[in-house]
Amino acid sequence: MSVDKKRAIVLYLHVHQPFRIRHYTIFDAGNKHDYFDTHEGDRTNNGDIVKKVAKKSYIPTNERLLKMLHDNPEFKLSMSITGTVIEQFEKYAPEVLDSFKKVIDTGRVEIVAETYHHSLAFFYSRSEFEAQVKMHKDKIESLFGVTPTAFRNTELSYNNDIGYWADQAGYKVVLSEGWDPVLGWRSPNYVYKPAYTNNIKLLTKNYKLSDDIAFRFSNRSWQEYPLTTSKFMDWTNSSWDQPLINLFMDYETFGEHQWEDSGIFDFLEDLPKAWLKNSEHTFMTVTEAATSFDAVDELDMPNTVTWADTERDLTAWLGNKMQQSSINALYSLESAVHESQDLSIIDDWRKLQTSDHFYYMCTKWWSDGDVHAYFSPYESPYLAYMNFMNTFHDIKYRLTVKGIEV
Amino acid sequence: MLGWELPPYNSGGLGVACFNMCKALASRGADINFIVPYTADHSHIDFMKVTSAVPADSTQVMSAGMAYESFKFTDKDGNTEYVSLADYHKVYEKAIDNIATAEEYDVIHAHDWLTIRAGIRAKQITGLPLIVQIHATEYDRSGGKSGNSLVSEIEYLGMMLADKIIAVSQLTKDVIIEQYNIPADKIDVIHNSFDVDIYDSVVGENSFKYLRVMRESGYKVVMNVGRITVQKGLYNLVQAMKLVVDARPKTILLFVGSGEQELELLELAAELGLGTNVIFAGFQRGKIWRDMFEVSDIFVMPSVSEPFGLTALEAAAYGVATLVSRQSGVAEVLRSALKIDYWDINEIANQITTVLNNQALQDQLVLDGYSEVSRMSWDHTAQKLLSLYDRHAIGARA
Numbered sequence: 001m002s003v004d005k006k007r008a009i010v011l012y013l014h015v016h017q018p019f020r021i022r023h024y025t026i027f028d029a030g031n032k033h034d035y036f037d038t039h040e041g042d043r044t045n046n047g048d049i050v051k052k053v054a055k056k057s058y059i060p061t062n063e064r065l066l067k068m069l070h071d072n073p074e075f076k077l078s079m080s081i082t083g084t085v086i087e088q089f090e091k092y093a094p095e096v097l098d099s100f101k102k103v104i105d106t107g108r109v110e111i112v113a114e115t116y117h118h119s120l121a122f123f124y125s126r127s128e129f130e131a132q133v134k135m136h137k138d139k140i141e142s143l144f145g146v147t148p149t150a151f152r153n154t155e156l157s158y159n160n161d162i163g164y165w166a167d168q169a170g171y172k173v174v175l176s177e178g179w180d181p182v183l184g185w186r187s188p189n190y191v192y193k194p195a196y197t198n199n200i201k202l203l204t205k206n207y208k209l210s211d212d213i214a215f216r217f218s219n220r221s222w223q224e225y226p227l228t229t230s231k232f233m234d235w236t237n238s239s240w241d242q243p244l245i246n247l248f249m250d251y252e253t254f255g256e257h258q259w260e261d262s263g264i265f266d267f268l269e270d271l272p273k274a275w276l277k278n279s280e281h282t283f284m285t286v287t288e289a290a291t292s293f294d295a296v297d298e299l300d301m302p303n304t305v306t307w308a309d310t311e312r313d314l315t316a317w318l319g320n321k322m323q324q325s326s327i328n329a330l331y332s333l334e335s336a337v338h339e340s341q342d343l344s345i346i347d348d349w350r351k352l353q354t355s356d357h358f359y360y361m362c363t364k365w366w367s368d369g370d371v372h373a374y375f376s377p378y379e380s381p382y383l384a385y386m387n388f389m390n391t392f393h394d395i396k397y398r399l400t401v402k403g404i405e406v
Numbered sequence: 407m408l409g410w411e412l413p414p415y416n417s418g419g420l421g422v423a424c425f426n427m428c429k430a431l432a433s434r435g436a437d438i439n440f441i442v443p444y445t446a447d448h449s450h451i452d453f454m455k456v457t458s459a460v461p462a463d464s465t466q467v468m469s470a471g472m473a474y475e476s477f478k479f480t481d482k483d484g485n486t487e488y489v490s491l492a493d494y495h496k497v498y499e500k501a502i503d504n505i506a507t508a509e510e511y512d513v514i515h516a517h518d519w520l521t522i523r524a525g526i527r528a529k530q531i532t533g534l535p536l537i538v539q540i541h542a543t544e545y546d547r548s549g550g551k552s553g554n555s556l557v558s559e560i561e562y563l564g565m566m567l568a569d570k571i572i573a574v575s576q577l578t579k580d581v582i583i584e585q586y587n588i589p590a591d592k593i594d595v596i597h598n599s600f601d602v603d604i605y606d607s608v609v610g611e612n613s614f615k616y617l618r619v620m621r622e623s624g625y626k627v628v629m630n631v632g633r634i635t636v637q638k639g640l641y642n643l644v645q646a647m648k649l650v651v652d653a654r655p656k657t658i659l660l661f662v663g664s665g666e667q668e669l670e671l672l673e674l675a676a677e678l679g680l681g682t683n684v685i686f687a688g689f690q691r692g693k694i695w696r697d698m699f700e701v702s703d704i705f706v707m708p709s710v711s712e713p714f715g716l717t718a719l720e721a722a723a724y725g726v727a728t729l730v731s732r733q734s735g736v737a738e739v740l741r742s743a744l745k746i747d748y749w750d751i752n753e754i755a756n757q758i759t760t761v762l763n764n765q766a767l768q769d770q771l772v773l774d775g776y777s778e779v780s781r782m783s784w785d786h787t788a789q790k791l792l793s794l795y796d797r798h799a800i801g802a803r804a
Contacts, residue, residue, distance in 0.1 A: 026760050382767060383744075385764070385766075386767065
């Protein structure tokens with residue numbers, strides 16, 4: 001590391017909500033096209049959900065972040081906000097968008113680029129992927145007046161191709177999971193250079209410390225419970241000679257995944273205070289971290305790594321036959337959808353690309369834990385698939401009646 | 407153990423459940439005398455003793471047709487007499503006296519209302535703990551109505567006098583609490599189970615030649631198996647089929663079983679224009695029974711009230727996707743079964759159609775269903791029963 005640089009925590013929060021598909025039957029297909037609307041009180045009512053999460057997480061977390069930025073001049077963070085969640089704020093909770101603007105207007109929040117629809121398009125259609133990244137960039141620029149210089153792909157999925165693409169696209173840094181089998185002897189606390197690239201840097205998530213907050217914080221059977229900032233500081237000290245602590249997590253960790261009564265907000269607010277007690281410590285945004293330090297090594301990642309499950313791969317989204325057949329079916333419509341030039345068809349088709357739809361179809365949780373169950377509004381992965389496929393059939397119907405061959 | 411039937415002299419799941427349960431108990435060392443209220447050759451059963459409880463002067467008692475109907479008695483002079491099912495449980499009670507005192511037992515385990523009077527009698531004679539296992543109540547059999555009040559009274563009496571009640575599902579436990587006012591802490595839920603390895607594989611040419619050919623030309627087969635009676639919610643299934651066939655004409659509904667509602671359903675199917683889409687194959691067992699799973703794409707059990715529903719596990723074991731009502735006990739143990747409410751005709755139709763239209767979904771349901779049932783074992787049920795026996799046998803002697 002460059003000896004003249006302070007050690008930095010790189011806090012990066014990901015904000016996202018999908019447009020959940022309502023209970024949509026085969027008898028709706030061809031008759032109704034309101035896939036994402038349902039009555040209040042239904043588990044798939046997107047307005048209900050975004051308002052609930054706003055109250056529990058977005059509003060109080062933004063209040064804390066503002067306070068932290070005010071109280072700690074050195075505190076900074078990075079965020080990514082998907083297009084689908086922004087649309088839902090606009091539609092159901094505009095006050096949330098205002099609260100994000102206030103935080104971002106401090107000038108100490110870096111916005112990270114990604115696909116507008118939180119999709120897996122990179123793995124299915126490069127042109128569709130690029131269109132969605134552009135849509136997201138435009139939205140962020142018009143809303144917050146900033147242009148992203150860092151990129152993360154959906155679910156923090158990363159491989160050499162993504163690194164190469166992001167380098168070509170001119171990004172300064174790309175984010176990935178710091179998964180041991182890939183890092184080998186390396187530590188996630190350094191800046192790396194992605195294989196086959198020229199200028200871009202790679203930051204890797206310190207999943208142990210990140211997940212202590214994101215997953216384990218309120219777990220009473222965890223032997224480290226309760227987690228305090230002083231304990232957390234002790235853990236960061238074990239890598240005192242390494243430049244970065246990359247804390248990457250879902251924004252909804254605060255208040256939604258970990259509830260307020262767990263003390264998560266106080267932990268968050270105390271984090272910069274505790275960290276900055278040491279004058280050799282600071283905070284950096286992702287691009288700042290990537291440009292402040294030289295890459296210590298090159299990382300070759302031919303296989304896709306994500307931040308999910310113990311496998312850290314895409315099997316939570318694409319592991320079973322339902323997931324594979326539905327996503328293949330969806331992308332098979334690409335040229336027909338564009339040919340239609342029907343903006344509402346294009347928009348619906350893109351909303352169906354959101355990775356959450358495929359996550360809800362995951363059958364891994366039958367045997368290994370309840371993480372997926374918690375995030376699903378459907379009774380079973382089979383119902384998630386049924387709603388999706390019936391919606392798909394309706395899109396196909398709409399294209400067919402327009403005289404487009406599908 | 408006081409039972410009503412054992413395969414192959416069974417009319418439904420009760421006999422199958424008792425047989426497999428006893429087999430698993432026996433392999434854990436239980437010594438069982440299984441009492442049946444008829445005379446028949448059960449010499450193929452070598453893991454327990456099977457005793458016929460019949461009146462002293464009769465030489466042969468046979469089920470006169472299907473169980474739940476009547477019994478035919480033949481005395482030593484060759485005279486025959488028919489006794490209705492409603493009265494037969496009393497005959498069973500009288501016949502139990504000798505058996506109860508002939509050997510030493512630890513516990514009396516009685517299955518369903520027909521054996522309850524005999525169970526109470528045995529408890530009176532021996533002073534042993536009585537465990538009553540409820541596979542179905544009169545409330546279930548009458549499709550969620552009050553049913554025969556004489557029968558529910560016997561059920562009530564038996565459950566009150568029992569030392570412990572076993573319900574085959576939480577659903578059944580709830581019915582017992584709500585409909586019979588039995589205290590919840592008196593009832594343990596012990597689910598039925600399944601052993602994939604004891605089921606015969608499907609071999610040889612399939613008996614359903616017609617269905618096989620139709621499937622080759624793009625038809626898919628929806629199957630239901632069991633008694634054709636109001637409890638099973640089949641009226642709704644035929645109505646749902648109308649919607650399914652409208653959306654997917656190449657669909658056939660296969661009923662395997664018989665019962666008093668058969669004609670009514672036939673008429674309904676004809677009325678709805680489903681004459682060629684609904685097939686009644688009658689009551690079957692053996693090879694034809696296995697073959698029906700092989701020619702089917704989805705097993706549907708839309709029961710109004712189904713205490714358990716073992717056939718759903720069997721369907722999963724034979725590689726058929728399953729759709730069961732939330733009003734069934736099996737819904738509590740088979741996660742990869744699709745679930746509907748029996749009254750929700752549109753949703754029944756939606757789920758059937760969507761499965762039949764999406765091979766990937768059908769494949770996934772088959773895969774997950776098989777993997778689930780192959781992890782099940784009657785041995786788990788036997789372990790729970792044995793520990794329950796222990797608790798009560800010791801309690802009774804203390």
